[in-house]
Amino acid sequence: MSVELEWMLIDDLQLPKEAIEILRNRGISKLNPPQTEAVKKGLLDGNRLLLTSPTGSGKTLIAELGMISFLLKKGGKAVYVTPLRALTNEKYTTFKDWEKIGFKVAMTSGDYDTDDAWLKNYDIIVTTYEKLDSLWRHRPNWLNEVNYFVLDELHYLNDPERGPVVESVAIRAKRKNLLALSATISNYKQIGKWLNAEAVATNWRPVPLIEGVMYPEKKKKKEYTVIFKDNTTKKVIGDDPIIAYTLDSLSRNGQVLVFRNSRRMAESTAYKIANYMNFINLDEKGLAEVVKQLDDIEEGGSNEKEELKSLISKGIAYHHAGLSKSLRDVIEEAFRQRKIKVIVATPTLAAGVNLPARTVIIGDIYRFNKRIAGFQEEIPVMEYKQMSGRAGRPGYDDIGEAIIIVRDKENADRVFKKYILSSVEPIESKLGSERAFYTFLLGLLSAEGDMSEKELAKFAYESLLPRSLVDIYFDRAINWLTDHSFIKEQGDILTLTNFGKRVADLYINPFTADIVRKGLEDHKSACDIAYFHLLAYTPDGPLVSVSSNEEEELTEIVEDLDCELLIDEPYEEDEQSLYINALKVALIIKDWIEEVDEDTILGKYNIGSGDLRNIVETMDWLTYSAYQLSKELKLEDHYDKLRILNSRVKDGIKEELLELVQISGIGRKRARLLYNNGIKGLGDVIMNPEKVKSLLGSKLGEKVVQEAARLLNRFH
Template sequence: MDYHGITLDPFQEEAIHAIEGGRSVLISAPTGAGKTLIAEFAIEKSLEEGKRLVYTAPIKALSSQKFRDFTARYGERIGIKTGDVTINPDAQIVLMTTEVFRNTIFDGSSKIDSVEYVVLDEIHFLDDPERGTVWEESIIFAPPSIRFICLSATIPNIHQLASWIKSVRGDNLTVITESRRPVPLAHTLFVPGMGAQDLAELRKREKRMDRYAPAGRRDGAWRRELVDELFDLKRLPAIYFAFNRRECEQCAASIHRSLLSEEERTKILDSYDSLCRMFSLDRDGVVATMRHVVSRGVAYHHAGLLPTLKEIVERLFTGGILKILFATETFALGVNMPARTVVFSSLSKFNGVEVAFLKSRDFQQMAGRAGRRGMDEVGYVYSVLDWPHTRALSAERVITGDPEPVCSQFNLSYSAILGLYGHLQEKIYGACEKSFSVFQGKRDALLKLQQMKKKIDLLKSFDYIRDGRLTERGIFASQIYGYEIPVAELLFRGILDGLSETDLAVVFCAIIFDGRKSVRHRKVRAKDFRRLTRSVDGALGGILRYEKFTRIAEPMKEADFRLAPAVIGWMRGETFDDLERHTEASAGDIVRTFRQTIQLVRQTASAVGPRSPLRPRLLALLRAMNRDEVDAERQLRLGIAEPVMEENPKP
């Protein structure tokens, strides 16, 4: 079977036949196997039949990339709604983050009833400790008429996941698995000071040597040796995964040789300069530093960069001239950005608590970016091993081990509980017994239900629920998704009354900001500011103490006002470069926090209603804050105007 000139693999054919038959599908296949093509078939089918489809993605950047791709192909029949950006939200095909789709369900909007299909991309994110509950809630609470197209990386308990979905939504589900990669992978261990090594040979050497033999060189010269090998063996372009921002930048700076011909250098710098002009980026600071490494065919990509600069790097990489991209693991979620080679700087990383080995599932997803379908016969994966301190057996477990099973992370937020309680009252417990955790028979299923009861008790104690109904406070909080309790407390305790637009921006930003403790910020010493912080802390203190006393998991965070000088400067019209005087926080962290602040203010302005005296000040705040580099919709519209360079053929 052919589709747009592409001969389909059997698993793709099976999925398309199931969709044509009106069934939901759950597809488990390796990264790069061609799962996205199935979703694109469903999009074209929906467009031809005049039906609506929602395509969800785990991160906003992925939704934006898909929106650009689909808009270029299908025009105004495509819309996007991510929280940061809303364009053409009533279109036939709408791109959303999974959170926005979940929120749409809880809003009770009639628009969701007209949706025929929902694509849940990266459904194995259901296992994510912080956000996995969103995928689970979407499946449990979506209208019964919706059919799902669930796309997953390879997971061992795919049939258990399918059985749970069937138990929640009925038997109309086809499970499709594919284990074969269209481009096979060749794995190599690279030991600093020793070069490329065979796994079996390292195991033999370990048996003959003392465990505390001296390690290979870690002076950075080995990295240049690795790059030389990739260049000489024609194994570029490469994605080099490093697991912190500083390492990404240091790695890029350490590559002194040029990987480009003179013609390629001219072309890539012309492209870089053109994109910088398009996004109105000044060519100094980080932009100049990036240009310097780009001139050698190298770049870096991490969350600390300006979103527009990250997009420029992505476009250069997609164009095929960039030879090595040093990136953190979030780049593994990129759209159609494979390379010939993937390199891991280490097989372990800090997970927020300790340094631990990568999960096999995460390793396989990142490694799956190696090998471009239609261009490479083999994809190469290099794993840098700090041998002998890290033993070959440990490396083997990560590289060749079975991927970990997906487990439930079901954990309803206060807002979700309020939304459900408004319809179900005490029957909410029965609805939540549909969770994957209960289905799996996990010991923590009961603990999760107990946690929900503790949250409901809190909501009753603080007058969000009274006599089996939502109070005015509860109705308001049910319309805010994320930080709903702090905003509700500040509103109903009168803390927001009379605040200027700038003070409101400072307060909303403090609710959200959770910056690194090591980053320095200028202090605000005005008495009025100290009075404001004390009133906010006082309003939130009661709930924070209640959560701590009752041991509610993942309690609210305290307000963090350290970014206030930057917020005040931005609200006064300062440029983004001016903000460096106020804070050492990275540009990416500032933009992300400001965009989250804007999203929260928008929700609040909607929830208070048109007659609230607070609403005009919130709208004025939005006009002052949502500009220039912070304006996500501006970035997206500028990106649509400029076609993306494309080297890699579509899988």
Template sequence: MPNLVKEILSEIGIIELYPPQEEAIKANVLEGKNLLLSVPTAAGKTLIAMICAIKHVLERKGKVLYLLPLKALANEKYEEFKILEKIGIKVIISTGDFDNIEPYLINYDIIIATNEKADSIIRHKPSWINRISLIIADEIHLLGDGSRGPTLETLLTSLRLLNPESQIIGLSATIRNANEIAEWLKAVLVTSNWRPVPLKEGVFFKNNIIFKDGSILKINETSNDPIISLTIDSIRSGGQVLIFTGSRASAVSLAKRLSEPIRKLLKRDEERKLLELSSEILKIGERNRISEILSKLVSYGVAFHHAGLTYEHRRIIENAFRSSLIKCICATPTLAAGVNLPARRVIIHDYRRYEPGIGNVNISIMEEKQMAGRAGRPKYDKEGEAILLARSENERDFLFEEYILAEPERIWSRLGNSSSLRSHILAVIATGLAHYEEELIDFFSRTLFAFQYGLHSFKKRILEVLKMLIKENLVEERKEKLIATKFGKRVSELYIDPLSAIIIRDNLRKFNSNTTAIEYLILICKTPDMLGLPIRKKDLPILTKFIQNNFIPFEIPYEDTPEYISFLEKIKVALMLNDWIEEVHEDKIIEKFDVGPGDIYSFVENAKWLIYSSYELAKLFNYNEVINPLMKLYIRVENGVKEELIPLVTLKGIGRVRARALYSAGFKTIEDLKIASPSSLMKIPHIGPETVKLIKEQVSKL
């Protein structure tokens, strides 16, 4: 290894390689051999990827693409890789919108991106794509995920077709058919059960933990609530606890139950620091019931963590847990697949989880192992413990058989029956990866799906979808040559489902200057790219009333059909977005629609993307009457404001709350702000000296 690399490694605390890392080196990964590294969590997979990346950049002058499933993970990886800038390697994270071309990426050596973002980058065919010489697919077991696996699968297939000479490294948790996935990747497989901190898996029953190796640990019964005893036991001996629950509600209620007992264990200075953290939490975003509960619990040294929280709140909780300030996090399973957050003891409170439309289901062994794998903090603990809870002897035996002693499931490609197939077929044609039917089939014959199931029925399905794309004018067939139409090309770049694009195209045509905001919102919510919100009993009267009293620009499905329910789920989202742009307070939205601030944010992001896409398609089809309204709607959704606030929110530092405050005080336009005296602005609620300065700087240039 070059000295330069050794220096970097010692700087991040690496003196010698872990055994699985040595094996990877022995498998000639540094000589360019493809590798599938399927080892437990925290076994040091990143390092192998990093050493290879350095080699590619310094020796082959190649570009490296590092793929991850989540934005949070991409950020974490970027932070880790930034150290390479010291040796002149340029690292960047690509997180922009899907339609953003980001021409500067050409200047970087290592590009870190989510799978979806990378997939969208390819669709714009940047000139540097052929210079990628190393592809790293982290958390590659995602291939088996029904909703997101197909994107990763076609992305890898495209990248390998575009760069046949490139090296590929897959990083994965332990999976049963790792050899099959390796074979598909034409990679050497390195597997191992080795972990830097040993993991003891067990079941808790009647105050005893029975471990896999037969040993038994008696837990002090500090409470008649077993989960409290189990948590306190670990914290008392200096550990931290991560508890996985089946739902957001149970994560919150469990954190509440644990708060008093945990508070009693806090030291003085910890209490003080937690109070500071608690008030910091309230300062972020609009104050609402969720941030209030979170803030209160944090002052007790416990927190809950789920996708309904804002990104900022989640990061604060994670960091405070890492610095041992927060003693216990009650989380939904999203955390298991997320950032690096180890605990001495992991408790899997629920092995059943509610799936909309199905009911309660047992989580997969793979998921259980991912959660369990969070246990054991390198540098802090000698071992980690992962514990399932049993309420009866039968259940104890069941948990041992079904989880603790069981091997994770096989990974199966989900591409064949996936609705995303139409999107990928269009992309393959639009990016010129296939010009003829045979080439299209050839492309899909390289996928994991074809590798696992063969091509026979798959081919039929592909041709059916192709026919639909041709019928809807996304693809043209000229003398057997397949060409994406302007429409098809743009849809592929916009990264929306072709079906969404068809719905948008066919309905925007009917819209005119009288169309209201809610009608646009219903349109984007109707597309398959927008998820629905679950319907509760108390929603029904509101939704039904809305449907009866308003013009719905679509056919309404028959009542008592599954289609009707999913229609209502979409209407619910449209109504939520409408409240958002009518400036309803966040807290009210949270209560009315049973969502968290994090959900509002992700629905808003998604809506922006679909409104932008609608705008682009309106331009393409010359639907001139809707272009302006769509642009205004975009700004309103982005900021959560009524139309009259649009000029004010275009200023940096002015969100919906401040804009409303300015407007109410009579400052309604940029002109008003230009002539306003700083002292008069300072008197307005939510407007401090900093903001006034920011406003004045900006308006003086306009």
């Protein structure tokens, strides 16, 4: 696994002077061992590589050198693929440097029903796995010019939700030149072989990692022992193990990331630690600036902001998917600038942006899983490695520490063996489910065009699934997709039906499309809640947490609804909970389009601003997809209603505001303000410029009037 530690001067790279200058401006004068090893293995000659090395070991620069040298020698385009939108933004900002030597850089994510033809003018394109998969289905010409793919965070192959998409992208990308990157792959030789790439694995980290397990002493209250990997130990005193080690690290000028297994635990732990932060030397002026930034953010509930302000003023914050992206961005940036000293987060942070800390404390090795009796399961080793990988800030720390908290000494030995002394779980295919496999085949036919069963099977055999499983799923998939009118067989050639092609282009799951089609075909026009409930009930629908109290309330609401739902109430327990979940989503979205205040929605349904944003984005995509499918199926009773609902979901507005929100800079609040003051459409905006300025302020008002005039001209 380990390679000899060699460093290489950047002047020794076969790259143009201007490229070397860009590296120098970033403060890079030599390549570290993983980077040097990649160059020795032919990175700059376009050799296909799978590189696994720890977090923070400079894999992004390896990707940049691979892309730049390939484009300089062979031309064409390069695509860099990440699993998360946040990473897409981060990489895009980094890669913009290369525009100085003539490579145009673009990024794209989100909107799945487009071919992004504008990208034909760009050389380096940063995107997500889902977006690339959807682009392939639309077959834009510019994609044929891409001959170099960088697959980042390849261990997402093991993610039950995202793995199937990562795998289908890898299957196509490996037909061209590729570079795959990951911090954690134990079976890297097997995966390298699968990708036809040479595996380069190193253990080198810029900041050495010290790992340990911490447990309470039985006989001494408030005393904890930490056993480290090198068999040394350390005693820590305090009221609580997490607080004790956090304060210990802060006293050594560290920053701390604490991981808890639920949002509730993350928030309550942050409050507990906050009570001890008055002993810490804080940048009070800097923290006051961060608190002020929260006021300038539109996204986010008032309660969330007030809670965060009280914590941030003490140098600590919590971080989870319930917070809006803007709030999370402020917290992350303040931590990078070392103003916030402690973040208590759920494990989603470990998989996301680059946010190193001196100390990482893993507060729970268990997590909640409804499908398991007792509801608790131990986290995978992979998840521990992702979290511990955040320990150690290059440039600030000589070491990083990752500490797991356990209940007692007996647990400590077992946890030590499992998480610290063993390798991560091997990567395996996640295409082994009907939902994943059928979507995979539909996507292949959409991207590659008509082909015989034999040709399609050849693609399927290129997956990581064992051949015997491919055989089982393949026949089932062809039968199901044919029976449900997604594909048709003409002789021995498989071709997508118009409906099948539309489903593939919309990037929805075929099971989702089937549920929507049945729901719409079996009923005449329906009420708003019925449409939302139908869409939220599909495999692509958003999931929210529903407490047992809410379950009773929601069941009563269903009974009192003056509206026939498009889905019959199921008998199975699993289906029943999905049915109720879908109802909660439907009611949230109904309130949203009735312009109920965001704070009221968050309080009424006990969700966070990040949850609301996620629900709105998903339902925007699903209402758009349902409208497009109803058009394809010529279901006239539904498509006008769905089109208007889709427009309303996007902005959270009543129908009367649809014209005003077309103006950029006008959202639900400003549109309502204008409307209530007699400015009801584009014409009113143009006819009453002074009134618009007095309502919105002169600078924004001026912009809005100009934009309204531009829109009116376009319509006429």
